[in-house]
Amino acid sequence: MSVQSPQSSPAAPSPLIAAAEAAPTTPALVVELDALDRNLARMVEAARSRGFKLRPHAKTHKCPQIAARQVAAGAVGLTVATIGEAEAYAAAGVTDDFFIAYPLWLDDGKRRRLAKLAAEVRVHVGLDSVESARRIVGTGASVLIEIDSGHHRTGVRPADAGALALAASELGLTVDGVFTFPGHASGRGSTVSSPLSPVETRERATRDQDAALTEAAASLEESGIEPRVISGGSTPTAGLARPGRINELRPGVYAFNDAMQLALGACELEDVALCAAGTVVSVPAADRFVLDTGSKVLAADPNAWAPGYGVVPAYPGSTVIQLSEHHAVVQLPEGVGAPRHGDRVAIIPNHVCNAINLADELVIVQGGTHVDTWPVAARGANA
Amino acid sequence: MSVQSPQSSPAAPSPLIAAAEAAPTTPALVVELDALDRNLARMVEAARSRGFKLRPHAKTHKCPQIAARQVAAGAVGLTVATIGEAEAYAAAGVTDDFFIAYPLWLDDGKRRRLAKLAAEVRVHVGLDSVESARRIVGTGASVLIEIDSGHHRTGVRPADAGALALAASELGLTVDGVFTFPGHASGRGSTVSSPLSPVETRERATRDQDAALTEAAASLEESGIEPRVISGGSTPTAGLARPGRINELRPGVYAFNDAMQLALGACELEDVALCAAGTVVSVPAADRFVLDTGSKVLAADPNAWAPGYGVVPAYPGSTVIQLSEHHAVVQLPEGVGAPRHGDRVAIIPNHVCNAINLADELVIVQGGTHVDTWPVAARGANA
Numbered sequence: 136m137s138v139q140s141p142q143s144s145p146a147a148p149s150p151l152i153a154a155a156e157a158a159p160t161t162p163a164l165v166v167e168l169d170a171l172d173r174n175l176a177r178m179v180e181a182a183r184s185r186g187f188k189l190r191p192h193a194k195t196h197k198c199p200q201i202a203a204r205q206v207a208a209g210a211v212g213l214t215v216a217t218i219g220e221a222e223a224y225a226a227a228g229v230t231d232d233f234f235i236a237y238p239l240w241l242d243d244g245k246r247r248r249l250a251k252l253a254a255e256v257r258v259h260v261g262l263d264s265v266e267s268a269r270r271i272v273g274t275g276a277s278v279l280i281e282i283d284s285g286h287h288r289t290g291v292r293p294a295d296a297g298a299l300a301l302a303a304s305e306l307g308l309t310v311d312g313v314f315t316f317p318g319h320a321s322g323r324g325s326t327v328s329s330p331l332s333p334v335e336t337r338e339r340a341t342r343d344q345d346a347a348l349t350e351a352a353a354s355l356e357e358s359g360i361e362p363r364v365i366s367g368g369s370t371p372t373a374g375l376a377r378p379g380r381i382n383e384l385r386p387g388v389y390a391f392n393d394a395m396q397l398a399l400g401a402c403e404l405e406d407v408a409l410c411a412a413g414t415v416v417s418v419p420a421a422d423r424f425v426l427d428t429g430s431k432v433l434a435a436d437p438n439a440w441a442p443g444y445g446v447v448p449a450y451p452g453s454t455v456i457q458l459s460e461h462h463a464v465v466q467l468p469e470g471v472g473a474p475r476h477g478d479r480v481a482i483i484p485n486h487v488c489n490a491i492n493l494a495d496e497l498v499i500v501q502g503g504t505h506v507d508t509w510p511v512a513a514r515g516a517n518a
Numbered sequence: 519m520s521v522q523s524p525q526s527s528p529a530a531p532s533p534l535i536a537a538a539e540a541a542p543t544t545p546a547l548v549v550e551l552d553a554l555d556r557n558l559a560r561m562v563e564a565a566r567s568r569g570f571k572l573r574p575h576a577k578t579h580k581c582p583q584i585a586a587r588q589v590a591a592g593a594v595g596l597t598v599a600t601i602g603e604a605e606a607y608a609a610a611g612v613t614d615d616f617f618i619a620y621p622l623w624l625d626d627g628k629r630r631r632l633a634k635l636a637a638e639v640r641v642h643v644g645l646d647s648v649e650s651a652r653r654i655v656g657t658g659a660s661v662l663i664e665i666d667s668g669h670h671r672t673g674v675r676p677a678d679a680g681a682l683a684l685a686a687s688e689l690g691l692t693v694d695g696v697f698t699f700p701g702h703a704s705g706r707g708s709t710v711s712s713p714l715s716p717v718e719t720r721e722r723a724t725r726d727q728d729a730a731l732t733e734a735a736a737s738l739e740e741s742g743i744e745p746r747v748i749s750g751g752s753t754p755t756a757g758l759a760r761p762g763r764i765n766e767l768r769p770g771v772y773a774f775n776d777a778m779q780l781a782l783g784a785c786e787l788e789d790v791a792l793c794a795a796g797t798v799v800s801v802p803a804a805d806r807f808v809l810d811t812g813s814k815v816l817a818a819d820p821n822a823w824a825p826g827y828g829v830v831p832a833y834p835g836s837t838v839i840q841l842s843e844h845h846a847v848v849q850l851p852e853g854v855g856a857p858r859h860g861d862r863v864a865i866i867p868n869h870v871c872n873a874i875n876l877a878d879e880l881v882i883v884q885g886g887t888h889v890d891t892w893p894v895a896a897r898g899a900n901a
Contacts, residue, residue, distance in 0.1 A: 160625055416621050418647070430872055435815070461600065
């Protein structure tokens with residue numbers, strides 16, 4: 136099996152393409168370790184140089200080995216999405232400080248699990264309602280008030296943060312501060328039909344985040360509560376966030392990057408540290424081929440800024456025009472010949488978080504050699 | 519936690535909604551067992567009454583307990599998508615006859631695995647190229663020629679089937695017959711922009727399938743090869759397929775149905791046997807609520823015929839307007855009040871196959887009672 140270079144680009148294969156070649160079989164998710172470590176170090180430095188603490192979102196990789204590298208590189212703790220993710224990382228001994236950045240509603244089983252976890256490590260959880268606050272009381276977890284900064288998903292309005300913080304405090308909860316996820320930076324959801332460019336979209340979301348968190352922090356202070364933590368996202372906004380009241384960032388995707396971040400201009404191709412390794416299983420036409428990396432490997436997330444279901448770096452100008460559970464159909468640009476049956480082809484997922492959540496393990500490659508296999512220990516830990 | 523009925527529909531909760539209520543926690547995938555068994559029995563009868571053998575596609579559920587019920591109900595064997603799925607079902611002793619309906623390209627490891635499997639059970643595999651045939655020779659697996667009947671994914675043209683069958687036969691392979699997947703029946707891929715209605719789309723794909731398989735079977739005969747198996751899909755076409763040359767059907771989704779099949783008119787709401795059980799974690803507005811069933815539970819598949827990311831049966835007219843990894847944002851129709859924090863809400867995924875592939879287990883409910891938990895044993899078995 137040889138990597139096919141497209142006829143229009145006879146350059147040496149990139150490290151990511153070479154990494155795909157090193158996977159024992161396909162389909163598989165492959166991590167180019169040097170690119171991963173560069174990404175981790177660069178984000179720590181970018182945060183530190185502007186006075187932000189870094190609390191990476193570990194839902195992206197769900198992998199204790201990578202979380203340990205993030206902490207070793209200077210992260211102050213981890214962000215996670217669920218109690219189950221925190222349990223997995225705590226069991227691995229990665230850190231003793233977790234923020235579950237989600238407005239948890241605790242049934243009796245989750246109350247017990249959260250209390251057990253909070254007896255072992257520090258746990259902060261998201262909060263956007265008094266109803267949820269009542270269920271958190273007594274677990275030992277502290278809370279951060281979630282603010283809607285424009286993504287219109289969860290969270291209270293900035294001006295309402297102080298009232299909720301006060302109510303939570305009166306119920307006996309410790310309020311650490313405020314947080315938001317400026318998810319509209321990625322152009323998904325409410326801004327899909329926006330006339331803004333990707334960079335303008337990221338810049339606007341970053342401004343929205345700054346304004347919302349600043350107003351929310353002031354709202355807490357007016358209620359007599361100190362906003363010790365003022366926490367923002369995210370990979371597409373992290374590089375644009377300005378020093379100010381915000382004192383913590385929670386990017387996740389930056390560890391690997393993906394086709395969405397490429398389209399947003401938040402990274403370059405050489406910053407992409409993960410791909411799916413696929414094999415050409417069918418060549419139904421001279422300008423079209425089919426890989427075994429379907430939606431059960433790549434996930435079916437659309438890219439708001441680019442057509443298709445991923446980027447095929449060896450074939451610039453190609454489009455993944457169709458994605459089934461076990462098929463990715465790649466349309467080639469004019470004049471580029473298709474690879475042969477059995478050729479190995481790297482494909483970058485649109486959204487790396489959902490791709491990794493499909494895999495039981497990550498194939499770790501360094502310098503073109505398969506050096507390790509890391510379990511996706513928190514895979515499927517949705518509760 | 520009580521199931522909230524919408525104000526506009528005070529009827530008793532459906533069995534599916536009651537099943538969601540019985541899940542121990544959320545998010546979880548819940549199977550309403552009586553509906554599942556009705557679906558299994560009905561498809562066997564529908565096939566048998568028209569002279570078709572039934573070989574259900576077990577990639578949908580990846581669950582040996584359900585495969586065993588399909589075989590017990592009268593299936594002649596199982597269809598799977600990967601060697602790994604066949605290995606999982608063979609290890610469970612569910613059947614001794616597998617069709618891997620995929621144009622496998624065998625690297626050395628897969629050659630060894632396929633040979634080992636074919637020494638234990640009967641294995642037929644899909645084939646659409648001479649290149650792939652060369653790698654299958656010597657494994658003990660027989661082949662079916664894959665035909666493109668209009669989905670334009672993999673497969674040869676019907677008229678080319680005989681030549682490929684002859685070449686495979688000359689290489690030493692046993693050719694069992696021909697198969698196709700009329701995936702354009704679902705309106706995804708090439709027919710998304712079609713002016714046809716859902717029912718017209720299904721009818722056209724069924725006619726395409728009949729014509730393509732009939733031509734392909736004749737092409738084999740002209741090459742002197744008997745097409746013993748002439749095999750078609752699929753849930754949206756199974757009810758429309760006419761007796762003729764086709765002698766086998768391979769539907770998969772019918773075991774549960776999903777929001778896509780509802781939109782296609784291939785099932786009714788009472789035929790849906792699986793939902794995600796979610797909890798209301800946030801109520802950001804009077805006409806909007808947020809469930810904990812995100813794309814890591816439902817999968818992000820779009821529905822070509824309906825907006826949003828699933829159907830919420832307790833709230834007719836609602837739309838899942840936004841799907842993040844851990845959030846499903848439900849927009850209510852005018853005049854319908856939102857449920858309360860902590861309420862349990864059932865949501866039907868757009869595409870059940872990809873949803874199940876995210877779960878480690880299925881919560882089995884009968885008569886509103888949680889009676890069992892079945893492992894998704896072949897989850898992630900993509901290779």
